[in-house]
Amino acid sequence: MPPSTAPTLRQQRLGTELRKLRERAGLTSTAAAQLLGLKQAQISNIESGRYAVGADRVRTFASSYGCADPAFVDALAAMTGGRQRGWWDEYREHLPATLIDLAELEHHAVGLRVALIVHIPALLQITDHARALFKQVAPPMQQYEMEHRLAHRIKRQGVLHRENPPPYTATIHEAALRMGFGGPAVARAQLQHLIEMSELAHVTVRVIPFGADHFPSTGQSFDYVEGPVPQLDTVQLDTHHGGCGFLDAEAQLSKYRSVLDLLEPCALSPAESRDFIQRLIRDI
Incomplete structure (x- = not known):
């Protein structure tokens, strides 16, 4: 699936929070990609909200970045699934x-x-x-x-x-x-x-x-x-x-x-x- 050219605010916010977790873990996007088995471009697109990401992957990201706040991780996981029409x-x-x-x-x-x-x-x-x-x-x-x-x-x-x-x-x-x-x-x-x-x-x-x-x-x-x-x-x-x-x-x-x-x-x-x-x- 090609990256979205117009992510919603909700999608952007999810990506922003994942970026914050990565940065708090002291990881560059390149290092995070190696850790997670992804390409650096994929990390960048996810963090900009241009790639939809599933709940399981969000939990994997959070675990890899050392996030120990289960309520926060659950809330991030609930924001996944791509653009939901309303x-x-x-x-x-x-x-x-x-x-x-x-x-x-x-x-x-x-x-x-x-x-x-x-x-x-x-x-x-x-x-x-x-x-x-x-x-x-x-x-x-x-x-x-x-x-x-x-x-x-x-x-x-x-x-x-x-x-x-x-x-x-x-x-x-x-x-x-x-x-x-x-x-x-x-x-x-x-x-x-x-x-x-x-x-x-x-x-x-x-x-x-x-x-x-x-x-x-x-x-x-x-x-x-x-x-x-x-x-x-x-x-x-x-x-x-x-x-x-x-x-x-x-x-x-x-x-x-x-x-x-x-x-x-x-x-x-x-x-x-x-x-x-x-x-x-x-x-x-």
């Missing part, structure tokens, strides 16, 4: 690859934590609110592109409504709640939707009011996607050019985990947040 693949020809990767990332997540300053979380947006946002992007989208992005965003929300959904915690600043995208009627409907979603057992919505005397954030919104083990977590950053930035270095993950751990207690409790949002609805 609903997001129908958008692959219409949307940037990063948006497709984000949907797949959320699909496999065991937990989701988000922090937003001026926007409602994408997974909690109603259709009219999302449409109003897409109408404001620069440069303007073509109508067909807007509809593809809108449909993709709404389908992403299915992760919160499926059987055994991941726990989802959204910490939202009051500034985002007061944005009137789409006009008063849409703003009221969006806030009411937040209240309804926050009543689901696996969804937690917490508000940081303007009156909060501090919160540990530089104003950047981000999603923290939890993998089956902490080493496979991912941070997703929105970028001004319309795509998604993904971070997975251990130091980066540790930093953003710390930000969330400090940020969430600065917010109102879930019950207080629902009451707060309800008061905002009355003021619109």
Whole structure:
């Protein structure tokens, strides 16, 4: 099978983690190839995500590299099998690859934590609110592109409504709640939707009011996607050019985990947040 020219983020991440294990073992790709009975080019293609690799081979790699973390090895083995098609693949020809990767990332997540300053979380947006946002992007989208992005965003929300959904915690600043995208009627409907979603057992919505005397954030919104083990977590950053930035270095993950751990207690409790949002609805 020829190597893939467009590996998914999930395939790339598996290769990256195998490369990290090799490097921690003090092996060059050439030495690893000799140890494993492969060609150096095969090692390179596997580590770049361009070659699909099976679970048994991943376990062999991990054993040869001296990895003694069975939970981590099991998690890596579960990422094998090549590209698995999901609903997001129908958008692959219409949307940037990063948006497709984000949907797949959320699909496999065991937990989701988000922090937003001026926007409602994408997974909690109603259709009219999302449409109003897409109408404001620069440069303007073509109508067909807007509809593809809108449909993709709404389908992403299915992760919160499926059987055994991941726990989802959204910490939202009051500034985002007061944005009137789409006009008063849409703003009221969006806030009411937040209240309804926050009543689901696996969804937690917490508000940081303007009156909060501090919160540990530089104003950047981000999603923290939890993998089956902490080493496979991912941070997703929105970028001004319309795509998604993904971070997975251990130091980066540790930093953003710390930000969330400090940020969430600065917010109102879930019950207080629902009451707060309800008061905002009355003021619109």
